[in-house]
Amino acid sequence: MKTGYFYLCIADPEDPEAVVIDRHAHDIAVREIYGQRDRGLGSVGRYNLLADCYREAAQRIGEVPSKVQAVTWVAHIERK
Numbered sequence: 001m002k003t004g005y006f007y008l009c010i011a012d013p014e015d016p017e018a019v020v021i022d023r024h025a026h027d028i029a030v031r032e033i034y035g036q037r038d039r040g041l042g043s044v045g046r047y048n049l050l051a052d053c054y055r056e057a058a059q060r061i062g063e064v065p066s067k068v069q070a071v072t073w074v075a076h077i078e079r080k
Contacts, residue, residue, distance in 0.1 A: 001047050009066040019054045019065035021047050028072045029053050 001021075008018035019025075026039045029050050040046045051065070058065040 001044065002041070005051070013066055014064055015066070016055070016058075016064060019051045019058075019069050021050045021054075021069075022073075024073050024076050025054070025069055026050060028076050 005018050006020050008015050009020060012018065021029075021041060023034070023039055023041070026041060027033050041050075054065045054069050058068040061068070
């Protein structure tokens with residue numbers, strides 16, 4: 001799923017459904033760094049729940065989800 005959404009984000013950055021949930025996006029959403037622990041992102045339900053959280057946040061601030069995910073990812077990486 002991650003790879004498909006990554007493609008969609010590149011193909012159409014304004015797509016309101018496309019958001020990439022990787023380990024960083026997960027850790028940001030749950031407010032905990034999991035390190036090497038399994039995040040369960042292979043589960044469609046868990047992946048979609050987290051993607052919906054990013055979509056909701058994006059909608060609230062009038063942005064596309066991919067931009068919200070990208071900005072939070074950069075901030076997360078820079079604080080390490």
